[in-house]
Amino acid sequence: MSEVLAGSITAFGECAVRVELGTGIEESVFHRVAAFTEALQAHPFAGLIESVPAFTTVTVFYDPVRVAEACFFKKTPYHAVAAHLQHLLQTLQQAEHRPAETVEIPVCYGGAHGPDLEEVARLNGLTPDEVIEIHAGGEYLVYMIGFAPGFPYLGGLSDRIAAPRRAEPRLRIPVGSVGIAGQQTGVYPMETPGGWQLIGRTPLTLFRPDRNPPSLLQAGHIVRFRPITEREFAAWEEESR
Template sequence: MQNIKIVPEGDASLLIQFEQVISPEVNQKIAAAAKLIRAQQISGIIDMIPTYCSLLINYNPLVISYEALYKRVESIVRMESHSEAGKKKVWEIPVVYGGTYGPDLGAIAEHAGISEEEVIKIHSSKDYLIYMLGFLPGFTYLGGLDEKIHTPRLASPRVRIPAGSVGIGGSQTGIYPMDSPGGWQLMGMTPVKTYDPDRETPILVEAGDYIRFVPVTEEKYLEIKAAVEAGTYEVTVHEGED
């Protein structure tokens, strides 16, 4: 268990601390450990919350004690298999960039010293690892943004950012799952609902998955949006080895 610590976090939570760096390798260990723990179906575990460098386990102390849970978790994270590569799940998220959908695209391009078209090309050219979900239900913290388009947050956050907005905040990019205040620079919008409380699985993606942004025209955006509202749209998903 090199560089891994297990500590109590309050009276009903256990925290597994991995290496304190933000990296795909650490994230893979966290996601794999969560998968192994979930597979054990340990009675008393309420939920698990992965973050950049740790995995928080909330449990019912009336069902399982901290000591008993510690032993179970310790034996699981000792398994070498939790660091092995697994299948890479990539969600294709259509995005209409610029204009009223991405009012800060010009500012992002100006900050980078490149054209808006080049910003779009860079932003949509790779798969982004979902390190964790937070801030809002289904809000994705994505890693791997090209340094060329790193952009500071707005000096004055907006009071309302529409659901589906795709933005950049410093070295990260992400999708706003619902209307909310926010300070990220907005570059586009997706019609896909990453959070829908009426859906059987409200949050579309999971930490450890990947997102690939696919540029679309406004016409295509509106077409997909109508299909999403009608419940007939299915997000394209690719799976393969890491």
């Protein structure tokens, strides 16, 4: 059964508004965020620049001059935008969930590709093989793309292999590294600094600026990880050159 979306609206600086649609990293909240984002795309207001969905919020950026002109200066830009968004919240019915696209990501676990695999196993009282089995046996929802272009924040990690961030972040994380931070897992699409516990690496390219869209993964996708060997990893890399 559909439900009216509840949410709170607050100013976020002079040119943005933040719509809060939940308080926790939950799949139900994700679907509310997605439904509101789609509704705003279908019913934009004059002066809308972009909307940025996150775990529990949608931040709406706007041009205050265009907004003021569109409402003939009868309202402040913030109040005009807030009224439009409030109307969406009051009338929007949560759309039925569409089947999510599943993306399989091959991962070479451990060794040089996953230098923190043994530490994650130690922290959880498991063997490295058990960590791999649990990680590769899960299904992960892409909640959002952020931090770096194409970086997916994935929910659904088992509590059995959750692990804190490293006390000292690395200055360079290899492209394709698969990591764990708290109860999330993710994949580094490019070489960046980072503090996640690295348990493996994929030869799959997640971000290509020449592709449309440039990010292989999008919010709402389901990710499954498939273990591969060192030889398969090397062969995949050679073929992609």
